[in-house]
Amino acid sequence: MSIRLTNISKKFGQFQALSPLNLDIQEGEMIGLLGPSGSGKTTLLRIIAGLEGADSGHIHFGNRDVTQVHVRDRRVGFVFQNYALFRHMTVADNVAFGLEVIPKKQRPSVAEIQKRVSHLLEMVQLGHLAQRYPEQLSGGQKQRIALARALATQPEVLLLDEPFGALDAKVRKELRRWLRSLHDELKFTSVFVTHDQDEALELSDRVVVMSNGNIEQVNTPIELYAQPNSRFVFDFLGNVNRFEASWQQNRWTNGDAFLVPPEQAPLQQNGALYVRSHELALADKPNSQAHIPLTIVAITPVGAEVRVELAPIGWQSEELWEATFTHHHLQELGLQKGSVVYATPRTAYFFGEQGDGSPVRQSWPFLPPGSLAFDI
């Protein structure tokens, strides 16, 4: 079932939790609402569910206007952040709850309910725990039961609030894949809330990035990563180095450091350059295009990659810079903790002071990765 939000806003007292916003969700889509805490993502999810009323605007499920429809009649499945399982009921009773509260005339028979419950428990691979109580389960198991319970009434919309927030990394990854396959199999429309960009990018068909009650950007994970449209989205997607620059002597400078724009660049103004950590080359000498001196303060292996943390020398950066390499490449470069290196971006995104807030992508294609084109 498709979901259409028109002009939805919400205030809590003086606090504008959601500024009027619009969002169209296609049938069968999986949408990730991504944002820091306080960005309004959970409020938006609760408004879709009907647990919270919007101050303005309309919500449509398909062609049906559900703005004034009570949560119990919206037929959505909702998975709560801390699962909210009924502690005094067995796992089987928890899953059966949604079926047992159906008015008597439409309610399936006891045998039918039992059959559906055991089918659901098999689906979440926890049939053997039917007679346990929620407190006897692990976090991952509780999460699956919460999902089975939400799916028992066969909702066409599934809403999940920070579904994997409280789980450890391994279980989280496993459950993510499992949820994705379940979604693809049952074809419900899902919306989930997360503050973890990896989770949003891995799981969603489209990601909705939110901040301060506004939607910043809506796009597919690949497009979003390739074309973040604001500094906020860039910062939030993570692993980005910032070069705050003023335009002097035909180049961007910051203290002793400078960067010469590629020849076609028309953006001769102050601004900030964003460079992703894997799009940064390091060398032992500066070149004519880039002079960004840094000291290596740490070299940390992170899975298949190595992360090099860099502190600026003679110029200012709020945070340490990061560059990532493969283990093999790092060995070739022969970098050591404490050594001084010069950074050259292969690609950077420029946010001009006078711009409209969206970045201009800059490439230095004449620099082969890791090499120095023009020595000074």
Added chain:
Amino acid sequence: MIFTNGRLRHKRVLPGFSISLGVSLLFVSLILLLPTTGLIMQTSQMSWSEYWGVIADPRVLASYKVTILSALAASIFNCLFGLLLAWVLVRYEFPGKRILDALVDLPFALPTAVAGITLATLYAENGQIGSLLAELGIKVAYTPLGIVVAMIFTSIPFVVRTVQPVLEELSHEEEEAGMTLGATDAAVFWRVILPSLWPALMVGTALSFTRSLGEFGAVIFIAGNMPYISEITSLMIFVRLQEFDFAGASAIASIVLMTSLLLLLLINLWQARYLRRIHGR
């Protein structure tokens, strides 16, 4: 953990387990066990037939019936009304909420005799409430109904104060989960909220019941104390004491004590079983 002499010992954050336990046990002995022992000592001076003669005296038997039925009525009323009061105090914001919250403890703070005299005055046929009820043909003061009213008054805080904290801790999300699954408000209350409150509510009601069984001061002023009709067991004990029949008084007291202890024990066992399930131990 520290290993000393090969034995495993847990290191505690605050020292002084043995002394604090010692002091606690001393006070439990002085305040609870010693009087109870005295009671048993007094009773043990009697033979079984004497004991039976005292506790199965027809007038005393009638007082058991009056006491138990009144206490039952009072605790059932308190179970419902106390739950409602706790619900209002936890779930709603209204002016004067703090005052109402403080008023709940009044029956604990007020001397029971004062409560009894006040209630008797109010509910007497010429009293403010009593005169209104008299028009409807209801007599409260000096009838078993008066006993119930006095018992309700003195034991309502037990239910409110046991249910209140549990209700405060109850997460809204379980209710919301119930609603998203299509349950009506009634279904959410009966199947989600009430089962969570059940242990606290039962304990509060049981405390209210046992307190009512032993209530003396508040009841005797309003009860009228007519033999076989509105005499409570505590009064029978008091009467024996006035006759300097200490053994007889102890014998009747032992019945009240045993009933209360048995009830509290049963309630605690039941609660432990219920909570074990909820907490998954």
